[in-house]
Every structure is written in C-alpha cells, then in structure tokens.
Amino acid sequence: MSAHAEHHHHEEDFLFKYVFSQDHKMIAKQFLVTGFTMGFIGMLMSTFFRLQLGWPGKSFTVLETFLGDWAPNGVLDPDKYLALVTIHGTIMVFFLLTAGLSGTFSNLLIPLQIGARDMASGFLNMLSYWFFLTSSIIMLYSLGVEGGPASGGWTIYPPLSALPQAIPGSGTGMTLWLVSMSLFIVSSLLGGLNYIVTIINLRTKGMKMTRMPLTIWAFFLTAILGVLSFPVLFSAALLLVFDRSFHTSFYLSDIYIAGEALGYDGGSPILFEHLFWFLGHPEVYIVLLPALGLSSEIISVNARKPIFGYRAMIGSMMAIGFISFIVWGHHMFMSGMNPFLGAVFTFTTLLVAIPSAVKVFNYLTTLFKGNLVFTPQMLFAVGLVSTFISGGLTGIILGDAALDINIHDTYFVVGHFHIVMGLSAIFGMFAGVYHWFPKLFTRMMNNKLGYAHFWITIVCAYGVFLPMHFMGFAGMPRRYYEYSNFPIFDGTLEIGTIISVFAIIAALGQVIFLINFVYSAIWGTKAPKNPWHSNTLEWTTPVEHIHGNWPGEIPEVHRWPYDYSKPGKELDYVPQTVPLEEGELDEGNHH
Amino acid sequence: MTKFLIIVTGILGLAVVFQILRTFQLAAKLRGKNDWEVTDHENKTQALMMPIFMVFFFGFVIWQIMRWGHLALPEAASVHGEQTDMLLSVTWWIITPVFFITHILLFYFCYKFVYNKDRRADFYPHNNKLEMLWTIVPTIVLTCLIIYGLVTWNKTMTPIAEDTDHVLIELYGKQFDWTARYAGEDMRFGDANIRRIAGANVLGIDSADVNAADDKIVKGEFHLPVDKPVQFVFRSQDVIHSAYMPHFRAQMNCVPGMKTQFNFVPKYTTEEMRQKVGNPEFDYLVLCNKICGAAHYNMQIKIVVESQEDYDKWLAEQATFIASNEEAPVQPEKPEVVEAEAAAPAIENDSTKTE
Numbered sequence: 001m002s003a004h005a006e007h008h009h010h011e012e013d014f015l016f017k018y019v020f021s022q023d024h025k026m027i028a029k030q031f032l033v034t035g036f037t038m039g040f041i042g043m044l045m046s047t048f049f050r051l052q053l054g055w056p057g058k059s060f061t062v063l064e065t066f067l068g069d070w071a072p073n074g075v076l077d078p079d080k081y082l083a084l085v086t087i088h089g090t091i092m093v094f095f096l097l098t099a100g101l102s103g104t105f106s107n108l109l110i111p112l113q114i115g116a117r118d119m120a121s122g123f124l125n126m127l128s129y130w131f132f133l134t135s136s137i138i139m140l141y142s143l144g145v146e147g148g149p150a151s152g153g154w155t156i157y158p159p160l161s162a163l164p165q166a167i168p169g170s171g172t173g174m175t176l177w178l179v180s181m182s183l184f185i186v187s188s189l190l191g192g193l194n195y196i197v198t199i200i201n202l203r204t205k206g207m208k209m210t211r212m213p214l215t216i217w218a219f220f221l222t223a224i225l226g227v228l229s230f231p232v233l234f235s236a237a238l239l240l241v242f243d244r245s246f247h248t249s250f251y252l253s254d255i256y257i258a259g260e261a262l263g264y265d266g267g268s269p270i271l272f273e274h275l276f277w278f279l280g281h282p283e284v285y286i287v288l289l290p291a292l293g294l295s296s297e298i299i300s301v302n303a304r305k306p307i308f309g310y311r312a313m314i315g316s317m318m319a320i321g322f323i324s325f326i327v328w329g330h331h332m333f334m335s336g337m338n339p340f341l342g343a344v345f346t347f348t349t350l351l352v353a354i355p356s357a358v359k360v361f362n363y364l365t366t367l368f369k370g371n372l373v374f375t376p377q378m379l380f381a382v383g384l385v386s387t388f389i390s391g392g393l394t395g396i397i398l399g400d401a402a403l404d405i406n407i408h409d410t411y412f413v414v415g416h417f418h419i420v421m422g423l424s425a426i427f428g429m430f431a432g433v434y435h436w437f438p439k440l441f442t443r444m445m446n447n448k449l450g451y452a453h454f455w456i457t458i459v460c461a462y463g464v465f466l467p468m469h470f471m472g473f474a475g476m477p478r479r480y481y482e483y484s485n486f487p488i489f490d491g492t493l494e495i496g497t498i499i500s501v502f503a504i505i506a507a508l509g510q511v512i513f514l515i516n517f518v519y520s521a522i523w524g525t526k527a528p529k530n531p532w533h534s535n536t537l538e539w540t541t542p543v544e545h546i547h548g549n550w551p552g553e554i555p556e557v558h559r560w561p562y563d564y565s566k567p568g569k570e571l572d573y574v575p576q577t578v579p580l581e582e583g584e585l586d587e588g589n590h591h
Numbered sequence: 592m593t594k595f596l597i598i599v600t601g602i603l604g605l606a607v608v609f610q611i612l613r614t615f616q617l618a619a620k621l622r623g624k625n626d627w628e629v630t631d632h633e634n635k636t637q638a639l640m641m642p643i644f645m646v647f648f649f650g651f652v653i654w655q656i657m658r659w660g661h662l663a664l665p666e667a668a669s670v671h672g673e674q675t676d677m678l679l680s681v682t683w684w685i686i687t688p689v690f691f692i693t694h695i696l697l698f699y700f701c702y703k704f705v706y707n708k709d710r711r712a713d714f715y716p717h718n719n720k721l722e723m724l725w726t727i728v729p730t731i732v733l734t735c736l737i738i739y740g741l742v743t744w745n746k747t748m749t750p751i752a753e754d755t756d757h758v759l760i761e762l763y764g765k766q767f768d769w770t771a772r773y774a775g776e777d778m779r780f781g782d783a784n785i786r787r788i789a790g791a792n793v794l795g796i797d798s799a800d801v802n803a804a805d806d807k808i809v810k811g812e813f814h815l816p817v818d819k820p821v822q823f824v825f826r827s828q829d830v831i832h833s834a835y836m837p838h839f840r841a842q843m844n845c846v847p848g849m850k851t852q853f854n855f856v857p858k859y860t861t862e863e864m865r866q867k868v869g870n871p872e873f874d875y876l877v878l879c880n881k882i883c884g885a886a887h888y889n890m891q892i893k894i895v896v897e898s899q900e901d902y903d904k905w906l907a908e909q910a911t912f913i914a915s916n917e918e919a920p921v922q923p924e925k926p927e928v929v930e931a932e933a934a935a936p937a938i939e940n941d942s943t944k945t946e
Contacts, residue, residue: 166884256795305714308715342744346740350737358725362722364700367700371710372634373629402741402743403678406837408842
C-alpha cells in the first residue's frame with residue numbers, strides 16, 4: 001500500500017478521478033449518488049400508486065404526465081399498478097438499501113476507520129460500482145419495454161414471473177429484471193469480498209478486532225451475510241431463466257393458462273420460494289445491520305458516552321446474523337410446505353427477538369445519563385431506535401405461524417416490514433449521511449434543514465405505516481389495486497386516503513434533504529477536521545481527499561473507539577490514537 | 592408550454608432557496624458561528640420536541656384504535672380461530688407495554704439528558720448483570736410465547752382424521768376466479784389433470800374414474816354446514832393463488848402442480864354472523880391473497896354457512912359431475928394424458944400433511 005502514499009500528489013485527469021476511480025472515497029460517493037437517485041425514483045413510484053390507493057379510480061393529471069399510457073386518462077392501469085409496486089420494492093430493497101447503504105458506507109468507512117490506505121482491491125471495488133450502475137440502468141430501462149417491467153411482486157414467484165401469458169410484465173420486462181439482478185449480485189459479491197478481506201487484512205497497528213468501531217463490525221457481518229446468501233439468489237434466478245427460456249421444469253408443473261396446457265411437469269414453485277428467501281431473509285439484515293452499526297456509532301458520539309455493552313452489541317449482531325440464515329421459512333408458513341417446518345421456523349424466528357431486545361436496551365442505556373447533542377444525525381439515530389422497537393414488536397406477531405395464518409400477505413405485513421426494515425435502514429442511512437458528509441464532500445450540511453427533514457420524515461413515516469396495521473387486521477390483502485369489490489372493506493377507504501396524504505408530504509419532505517445535500521456538497525461551509533469530536537480514525541485524515549488517506553504514516557491505534565467522557569481526562573473524548581496511560585483500562589478488552 | 596413553465600419555475604425556486612441558504616450561512620458566520628453547529632437553543636428545542644412527539648405519537652396510536660378499531664375482523668367464525676385469536680390477544684398484552692415503556696424511556700432520556708456544557712456524561716461502558724437481565728427476561732417470555740404458539744399451530748394444522756364425520760371440499764384457483772368441488776358420497780375426488788381441461792370440464796376431471804361420478808362442482812358460491820369439520824384441498828391451474836378466508840382465520844396457498852390443505856370447523860352460520868356484525872349484507876368470502884395478475888384484486892367466491900338441513904338441501908340441488916358431463920361431453924382423451932395422470936401426486940403423499 002505504500003506505493004499509494006508516494007504518488008498521492010499525482011494529478012489525475014477528470015475521467016479517472018471521477019468516473020473510473022479506484023479510490024474508495026470516490027466509489028462511496030458514486031454509490032451514494034446512484035443509490036439516492038434510484039431511491040428517489042422508487043419513492044416517486046410509491047407516491048404514484050398511493051394516488052390510486054388513496055383515491056381509487058380518481059383521475060390525476062400528474063399520473064398521465066409522468067406515466068403516459070400507463071395511466072390512461074389519469075387513472076393508473078391495474079397491470080401497471082403491479083409493475084410500480086414490483087419495481088418500487090426491488091429498487092428500495094436492493095438498489096437503495098443494499099447497494100446505496102452498504103456500498104456507500106462500507107466503502108467510505110472501512111479503510112478510514114480501520115486505518116487502511118484503500119480497499120484490498122481498488123480494481124474490484126471499481127468493478128463493483130460499475131456492475132451496480134449497469135444493473136441500475138438496465139432496471140430503469142426495463143420500465144420502457146413492451147409489456148412493461150416485471151410485475152409479479154419483488155419476490156418474483158413463479159409461475160407468475162415465468163409466464164408472459166400470466167402477466168404482461170413477465171415478458172421482456174422480467175428478462176431484464178433477471179439480467180439486472182444478476183449483475184447486481186455480481187456487484188454485491190465483489191464489494192462484499194473486498195470488505196471482508198480488507199477488514200481482516202488491512203487493519204492498522206493496534207486495531208484489534210475488539211477495538212473496531214461497531215460500524216465496521218456491522219459492515220463485516222453484513223458482507224459475510226451477503227457473500228453467503230446472494231449466490232443462492234443467483235442460482236434461483238438462473239433456474240428461473242432456464243424455465244423461462246429453455247422450457248425446463250424446475251419451478252413449473254401442471255399449468256393450464258390462456259386456453260392451453262403447457263408441457264411443464266414435476267417442478268415446484270415452492271423450491272423457488274425456498275431459494276429466494278434463503279437470500280431474502282438474510283437480505284433484511286443486510287439492509288438493517290449497517291444501519292444499526294452507523295447508529296451505534298452516532299448515538300455514542302452524540303451522547304458523549306461510550307456505547308453501552310460494546311461486546312454485547314457485537315455478540316447480538318453476530319447472533320442476529322447467524323439466526324437470519326435459519327428463519328427464511330417464516331415467509332412461507334402459508335406456502336403449503338410441511339407444517340412441521342412451520343413450527344421449526346416459528347421457533348428460530350422468535351429467537352431473533354432476544355438479540356434485538358439486547359440491542360434496544362443497550363441503546364437506551366447509552367442515552368441514559370448521556371450528554372446528548374441533537375445533531376440531525378442524532379435525531380435520525382433516535383428515530384431508528386423508535387422504528388426498530390415499533391417494527392420489531394409486530395414481528396413477534398408475524399413470526400408466530402399460528403398468527404401468521406390470518407395476517408400473512410395483508411397490509412399488516414406491509415406496515416411491519418416498512419417500519420422495521422425500510423424506515424430503520426433509511427433512518428440509519430440518513431443519519432450516516434449527515435454524520436459523515438464532511439468525509440464524503442469535505443463540507444458540512446445545514447442542520448436547520450436537517451431538523452425539518454427529520455421531523456417531517458418521522459411524523460409522515462409513522463403516519464403512513466401505522467394505519468396499515470389496522471388494514472391488516474381488517475383482513476385487507478396487499479397488492480390490491482382497489483378494494484371496491486369488497487363491501488366488507490368499505491370503512492377502510494379513509495385509512496387509504498390518510499396514508500396517501502402522509503406519503504405525499506413525506507415525499508415532499510425529502511426534497512428538503514435533496515436541496516440540503518446538493519447545496520451543501522457544492523457551497524456548504526468547509527468542514528473542520530473533527531467536527532463532532534469523535535474518537536475514530538477517519539477524523540484524523542485531512543479534510544481534503546487524498547489518495548492513501550493519510551499524508552504520512554498511518555496512525556497507530558491504542559484504545560477502543562468509545563472513550564467518551566472518560567473520568568480523569570481533560571476533554572470529553574479520547575481519540576483512538578492516544579496511547580493508554582499507565583494503569584488505564586482498555587475498555588473494549590476486559591470484562 | 593406548461594411543462595416548460597413548470598421547469599423554469601422549479602429552477603427559479605431552487606435558485607431562491609439556495610440564495611436563502613447562502614444568506615443563513617453568511618449570517619451565521621458574521622455571528623462567529625457555523626451554520627452546522629448545534630446551538631444551545633437548538634439543542635434544548637430538539638430535546639423538548641422529543642416528549643412532544645411522543646405525546647402525538649401515542650395520541651395517534653390511540654386515536655387510530657378508537658377510530659378504526661371496529662374495522663378489525665369480527666370474532667373468529669371458526670373453532671381454531673378462537674384459539675389463534677386468544678394467542679393474538681396474549682401476544683398483544685405482552686408487546687403493548689413493551690412498546691410504551693421503551694418509547695417512554697427513549698424520549699424521556701432524550702429530553703432529560705440534553706447537552707449541558709457544565710456536565711459530563713456518565714462513563715458507563717457495560718454492566719454484565721444488567722445485560723444478563725435483559726437477555727434472560729426476553730428469553731423466558733419468548734420461550735413461553737413460542738411454546739404457546741407451537742401448540743396452537745400444531746392443533747390448527749393437524750388434518751382431520753379419516754373416521755371423523757366431515758366435509759371434503761376442493762378449492763380450485765385460476766386467473767381470476769374460484770371453483771369448488773365436493774367429493775360426494777364416496778368422500779373421494781375423481782382424478783383431475785390440467786391436460787384434460789376442455790369445454791365444460793373446467794377442472795380436467797377424468798370421467799372414467801369411478802370416484803368422479805358423484806363429485807359436485809360449483810361456482811360463484813359454495814356452502815358449508817355449521818359445526819362440522821371441513822377439510823379443504825387446494826389446487827391451482829396456472830399461478831400461485833392463496834385462498835384467504837379471513838373470518839375463519841384460514842389461509843393456504845394454492846400451488847400449481849401440488850395439493851395443499853387446511854381444515855376448520857365453522858362456528859356461526861352466515862345468518863348468525865350477520866346478526867353479530869350488525870350487517871344484513873354480510874357474507875363470508877374467499878379472497879385471493881397471493882399476487883396472481885392484473886385482476887388479483889377481484890378474485891373472490893362467497894361462502895354460505897348454514898344448518899346441516901339447509902346444506903343437505905342445497906347440495907342435493909347441485910348437479911353431479913356425471914350428470915353435467917352427460918349434458919356437455921368432454922373431448923376424447925389422448926393416450927399420453929393417462930401417463931401424466933399417473934405422475935400426479937395422490938393426496939396421501941401430500942407434503943402438507945403432518946404425520
């Protein structure tokens with residue numbers, strides 16, 4: 001790595017500095033901007049279908065303007081409603097909250113916080129971004145093809161996703177979805193392997209595993225989850241390609257559609273469900289763990305207090321990561337698989353609540369008797385704790401097979417996973433952006449706009465997703481275009497309208513963030529070296545980005561990262577680079 | 592032209608916003624501060640916002656319960672539904688206090704421990720006893736919930752014993768409607784295969800199978816006798832559907848290529864339920880609850896639960912397969928169909944069955 005340090009003053013041309021960059025900081029920015037762009041598109045899609053759900057059948061000029069013939073006369077077409085729901089889910093889960101979140105912060109923080117000059121392989125890291133960008137472009141391109149994009153839900157269960165006769169989106173749109181996701185998986189694997197190797201091999205002197213910030217622990221475990229589970233999605237997708245294009249029968253059997261008996265025999269859609277959720281469930285934690293890692297760091301810094309139970313936090317993340325591999329069947333209680341399996345998955349699923357509870361109590365204890373500075377990132381981290389509690393608790397209901405019978409695939413599920421996974425992860429991501437903006441763009445974000453952004457977001461987010469639980473208890477299935485065919489749901493119309501109003505305000509609220517982001521990145525106040533008085537290594541690098549991160553030697557680490565308000569110290573923080581005094585305990589390493 | 596004006600307005604609006612931000616930034620600098628630094632005043636305001644938000648948050652939850660609580664499904668209309676509803680209540684009673692207490696702590700701590708430059712945070716990195724406490728307590732509570740849940744689940748999912756008097760009914764999903772088939776006197780379904788679907792034989796039933804003769808096929812609605820166990824067998828013709836009968840707390844996916852099953856005992860007749868919910872129009876329904884295509888949102892069939900006598904009377908009026916088949920003869924079968932038929936799994940080997 002020393003070669004890097006020597007040529008860091010070397011001037012690069014525009015193309016290699018901004019486009020084909022192998023510098024982890026630039027790649028982080030590329031992931032962030034691409035992820036947010038996709039995220040805004042995904043959010044826009046949700047507001048479009050919320051218009052239909054809030055005011056069924058009403059004509060909206062805005063729909064016709066944006067969607068053209070998807071919304072003839074301003075009323076969304078039922079097929080295209082499903083298309084929007086599907087692509088919204090795909091974009092949000094994978095492009096925003098997987099690539100956008102992990103891609104940005106793993107790339108930015110792993111080298112900076114463990115004291116490395118760059119990722120283990122800058123080239124693979126660059127490829128990871130380019131696969132991601134290509135995948136994003138293909139996914140967006142699929143919106144315009146004949147028959148529309150994939151429309152069978154983001155879980156793309158066959159036979160619906162396999163047969164164009166079943167839904168128009170299962171034609172070219174689905175093919176592109178599969179191509180896009182395959183490239184996405186390649187991107188994710190290249191990134192993940194790089195993160196793991198970098199964390200294991202490139203830690204600076206003194207950076208023991210038990211002196212790593214919880215962010216790094218979270219990225220490390222996330223990368224392991226991704227590397228172990230994404231290949232399974234790849235095989236699931238591959239077999240689906242075979243079924244679609246070469247008439248194999250992995251997932252298909254005994255199908256009669258559009259007046260014709262098809263030749264498939266002996267396959268099972270349940271096999272696909274198993275393969276899909278073997279990724280799909282760890283995916284929830286691939287999304288969530290980085291957010292938990294970021295917020296652990298942010299809460300500790302802004303509470304001016306060590307994170308409570310550092311080792312327990314690591315242990316609970318490991319436990320969550322491990323358990324996440326043996327719970328996938330809770331998405332399939334009603335799939336027709338053997339009820340005995342349902343019992344097993346109920347058992348493992350409810351176990352997740354234990355490490356989750358430990359995390360929540362540790363967050364609360366960290367806040368207790370802290371000295372809290374309410375920066376925007378602190379607000380989002382507190383918001384994350386709240387959504388993690390609210391959404392986690394309803395998971396205890398859904399994880400119980402006997403209760404899942406009646407709320408499976410209803411709006412209760414939609415409310416639950418949007419709060420626990422969607423909101424927690426996006427809150428963690430926003431918190432991360434506010435906190436590490438100086439490391440990304442060398443400037444500071446405006447905190448007044450940050451406050452407005454947070455309060456609008458949390459109020460509207462709860463306004464959108466809490467009422468959905470009531471729709472679930474009314475027995476309302478998800479992914480319905482409208483409910484007017486069911487007199488039993490007549491009373492729920494106003495819930496849909498209220499949700500849509502909150503959704504639209506929430507979307508507008510994100511414009512505040514966008515303005516703050518763009519303005520601050522270009523004209524924001526120049527960042528000082530360590531604005532939040534933080535202990536971790538990234539704040540020992542110069543404000544301006546240089547190749548190799550540190551102009552001279554990489555600093556040596558002497559202590560854990562959470563020595564905030566340590567008794568006997570003059571300042572309320574002691575950076576990791578400060579040697580231990582004689583007789584001083586290294587807090588993370590005794591118990 | 593309109594679009595052009597919208598774009599111009601948007602750009603001008605952004606320019607104005609950016610200028611305002613610039614002004615704030617400069618004003619802060621003149622006061623010797625940075626626009627990103629949290630002032631004492633801001634800190635206190637944000638801390639105060641926490642309990643205020645909490646009050647609105649809790650208020651919103653309670654308002655929703657009062658306003659929309661009545662929309663929740665009425666009392667379970669099936670015997671096992673009583674038990675799952677009970678499990679649900681117990682779960683609610685456990686998680687609701689946790690929800691309120693943890694949120695109160697969260698927002699109270701935020702309010703109480705706001706930054707004060709004359710104070711230092713408590714250096715409190717860990718406490719093994721406390722951590723053990725909040726590992727063990729959730730473990731105990733969850734163990735109880737898991738055991739209770741599994742007992743309920745196993746009871747619910749156990750198939751009806753052969754020798755119990757019950758109704759055997761097949762629910763068949765296709766884009767975008769449901770067909771029900773009664774097994775008839777012999778309590779056996781005639782073999783069916785999609786390769787035989789033709790004309791009026793919408794289920795592809797093998798007319799040569801003796802078990803098929805007394806099968807009865809109905810559309811639009813199907814009837815069930817009250818207080819008698821019903822064994823459902825589900826099949827699908829094209830994509831995955833899900834037979835969701837919310838009032839009976841019953842649901843099962845219908846998967847092409849296999850048979851799935853669920854059973855329950857209806858507790859109230861449609862008439863009784865109408866009185867309970869105070870709605871003379873009320874009907875039990877099967878809804879499709881697995882995304883299945885454009886008209887997924889309108890794939891339903893009505894269930895009528897009635898007394899055994901009424902049910903017997905209604906069933907007697909329905910034509911048997913053999914009778915309806917004579918009216919509209921199916922096309923002659925092709926030889927390969929028979930082979931395919933042999934490969935179709937019998938219900939005895941069904942993967943959904945517990946031993």
